[in-house]
Amino acid sequence: xxxxxxxxxxxxxxxxxxxxxxxxxxxxLDIINVxxxxxxxxxxxxxxxxxxxxxxxxxxxxxxxxIDLYQPxxxxxxxxxxxxxxxxxxxxxxxxxxxxxxxxxxxxxxxxKFFIFYSHSYxxxxxx
Numbered sequence: 001x002x003x004x005x006x007x008x009x010x011x012x013x014x015x016x017x018x019x020x021x022x023x024x025x026x027x028x029l030d031i032i033n034v035x036x037x038x039x040x041x042x043x044x045x046x047x048x049x050x051x052x053x054x055x056x057x058x059x060x061x062x063x064x065x066x067i068d069l070y071q072p073x074x075x076x077x078x079x080x081x082x083x084x085x086x087x088x089x090x091x092x093x094x095x096x097x098x099x100x101x102x103x104x105x106x107x108x109x110x111x112x113k114f115f116i117f118y119s120h121s122y123x124x125x126x127x128x
């Protein structure tokens with residue numbers, strides 16, 4: 001059995017502190033799942049990099065509506081640099097901040113973009 005927990009990335013320090021608490025009560029933890037909430041400054045892939053461990057899989061959420069299909073994936077180099085090998089692609093909720101730019105991209109659009117441009121050169125698992 002695999003045990004996963006979702007940690008909200010309010011800040012990088014908060015994610016590390018939350019992980020310590022969870023590991024203390026659940027040492028058999030296998031997976032950290034991190035949603036991408038645009039109301040916080042720390043993005044999901046940044047939070048995953050701060051809690052990486054050889055014993056934990058860290059899976060950031062990638063919000064489809066945040067990605068312009070006509071531009072490179074904004075987090076791709078970061079994922080590669082920090083050896084984050086799994087992502088969960090979600091549609092994404094409309095942000096409360098109307099100044100946050102969104103695009104008409106769907107989860108399947110973003111999965112296709114990951115596969116076409118990155119999966120052959122980078123061993124990445126994509127969940128949806």
